[in-house]
Amino acid sequence: MTAAHTSPARTPAPDQDAAPLVEVGGLRRVFDLSKPWLNRLIEGGGRVTLTAVDGVDFSINRGETYALVGESGSGKSTIAKMAVGLLPPSAGRVSIDGTDVWGEKGADAMRRMRRKIQMIFQDPFASLNPRWRVQAIIEEPIKAFGLIADPKDRAARVGELLSLVGLDARDGQKFPHEFSGGQRQRIAIARALASDPQFIVCDEPTSALDVSVQAQVLNLLRDLQERLGLTYLFISHNLAVVRHVATRVGVLYLGRLVEEAPARELFAAPKHPYTKMLLDAVPDIEMEGKERLAIAGEIPNPVNPPPGCHFHPRCPFVMEHCSTETPPAHLVGDAAVRCHLFAEDRAKT
């Protein structure tokens, strides 16, 4: 078991006043869940839409890890897909290093932009093509971006990447099914690093792994960030994991960012009732018998979210206007909280 040491990487990067690498503004995504046109005509029933992401803004500085936390239906994976360019947003913009991911531009600019973005997926059993050798899987981005033309040099680079993530350079000749879950996730990480990206979206990268392997992968991600100066968008439902990786945290509930704060502040002094509830729901492994906020109810159906503040039916501090007015973001210290409890006039009382 590794001797613990403190890493310097999670203190803000030195060139903090430089523009953020990733900027997300007014991001919104609506899915049309209606039945096909003909069925609507015959069976009746109107259009059904689901607002998965409803006006989300955040930015990520270079070398930082921004964590998005939420339960099912929170829209966190939808945001991840829009951020990497896999899913077009209904409104809003995502820009990486000043370039709009979804703006119109030439194929060349598109390729340059794509090279900077990579993604690590949740399920290491689905994220590697089972019919391809590891070598081919890892060198695909290198080929796609035309980075290394000579096959010999390319193979050498794949070996280099494999040892970077802690595998044997000869493992390239094997197929994915010959590896364990943790090793596969290392292969997926090697593939993500193959195009020398600046920004990596990690979508629940350890939730399919066992605890002891999860620690290996989390430590690997942190080491790689230190060595390569990577910027992460880290998506997770597990607050304890987020606490160990994040510089800033955004908490999502039914498509809205209800609280956003530096990680230390969010864990030391959570403000939004939902954040408090999530933190209280984490099982108490220290067995200290801590006081808890009673948890009630389940996440409502996102097709038909409650009006006003989406959280009001489950909120222990619910007020009259919570069910009618959507709370704006209130700044409390370094945190932004979407809750009427923190409105200017109330904050003092």
Add this chain to the structure above:
Amino acid sequence: MTATLSVRNLRVEIPTRGGVLRAIDDLSFDIAPGEVLGVVGESGAGKSITGSAIIGLLEPPGRVAAGEIRLGGERIDDLGPDQMRRIRGRRIGMIFQDPLTSLNPLYRIGDQLTETILTHERLSQRAARDKAQKLLEEVGIPAAGARLSAYPHQFSGGMRQRVVIALALCADPELVIADEPTTALDVSVQAQIIALLKRLCSERGASVMLITHDMGVIAETADRVCVLYAGRLAEIGPVRAVVKHPQHPYTHGLMSAIPSLAGDPDEELAQIPGAMPRLGAIPDGCAFNPRCDHAFARCRAERPHPYPAGASDAACFLHDPDPARRPPEPVARAAAARGIAAADETPEATS
């Protein structure tokens, strides 16, 4: 007092083309009446197979090859399928990870509950339906009377798991086996279900075997915990002792690898090098020896059996009553964690 469940030297084998795999090897434990025993381990450690072996639902070609299982003192591992079917549901309640596997999607919730109640109890149709409604109220389903005529798909995930709990408890079983009951649920719902399960079982005096990979759930719920590794018992003991003072190096590593809400977040997580071996490639001696800082020659040759260790029992030579036969002090833990086999340089111990 006889234990509710007593498992002795259980061995489960799975014959494959590559040879016979031992999915469970020489596993013994007891569950006292009213006790919650947590069974933890990584995927493939054999926790679910243990549960299936107890309820006689091992997936073929898996089979119980040795050992015995006693429920309330009677042997149940040698019963026929019909007798076993009567025990399941009536004396052993079952809760699985996916509530949809326990509920028939084509039947109304009320009908499924009353049918189960009627197979175990002599009651009139109406009395059974009243009992079903009372059960639904007890598991916290609002408007239980109206919900009796709803179909499983009309419930949310958390509500479905509540129905499954009602179904598992409706014959007042002595033992409830819950296999990852909260894994498919959202964090905020998990805590509710765990609390509910614990409250209902203690009210009824039912023992619980809680199978999960989540040490946090165990810490919150269990009285004792049994840690499995590669189909073998690593450590068993009171939950507080195992969580706070783990005695087996594997448990120790596992506990320190769990990210928690306490402590310095900037500290690197402790990690156990390597991964659990596949069933076909379990090393000689102690199954954990290639990943262990303390491993010495004896660990590679001889399999440790549980020794008393603090308040627990741990299958590790560190706790051999004879100090001379224990491993020497580790030369350099950090070196071992980096994959350098420090143990190779340790002086040979007599074995």
Add this chain to the structure above:
Amino acid sequence: MPHVVGEDTSGAAPARGPLRRAIESDLWYSFTRSPVTVVSAAVTLVMILSAAFAPLVAPHNPFDPATISILDSFYPPAWMEGGNPRFLLGTDDQGRDILSTILYGMRISLAVGFASVLFAMVIGVTLGLVAGYIGGAVDSVIMRIADVQLTFPAILIALLINGVARAMAGPQSYDQVVLVVLVLSIGLSFWVQYARTVRGSVLVEANKEYVLAARLIGLRPWTIMFKHVLPNVMGPVLVIATINLALAIITEATLSFLGVGVPPTEPSLGTLIRIGNDFLFSGEWWITIFPGITLAILALAVNLLGDWLRDALNPKLR
């Protein structure tokens, strides 16, 4: 890198060669465990080989007028009274050796079968991939056409296409293009199954994360479809192809039996059965029965292979 440690024992084992991989594969294991399958595979292989090398294997060349004599006509099989040891299975009305005509006929049957299955597969797999991966209106159009076609029996479609082609080509040139027309008509009547199966698998595969990873680096849909998705949906396609081979051979035989298939100058198994049918009631049963038995054995063996392949590739049934 302080924290990276190889994860388990498979760390430095050398990669295995393709032959060892094949022998160690589950497919080979389940094959050797099923005697029925081994026998059908052997029968299929012998039939394909003897058809392919018919000129070398057959005792006579039934299409060489120089070697045929009308005096040899209507010999019964060699073991029967009046049989001629030169003609093992007897001769037909023109004195052609039945065994040799069967071997040559099987050649045509198998060729038409393979070609039409290949044709159906190419069309069906391509349309299925496109429908599943692109979706939307393209998907609707393709799948509705498939639905409509599925309401007609395959043989009816084949007859229809055959009739249209015959009318367009005219009686003289038809004989020259008959094989092509047969392949087209049988192939077009079988593509639907491939398209539906492939579309279903594509819908599953296209949402898997390895496809997302390929889209992420900006690969074109066409590249992703053929390089990533196609290899992962080929399992069920091979099963259908094998079972379809038997069906295609029978369809060809049916068409030929009905007289819209291969002409008697170059008979397939179906044509042989039709010719022999005329003599069935005058006592010369061997002319139609032996090609019939051959057709039945061939179709059965191929079908059993297909059944095994389906079970072996479907882990749920194992």
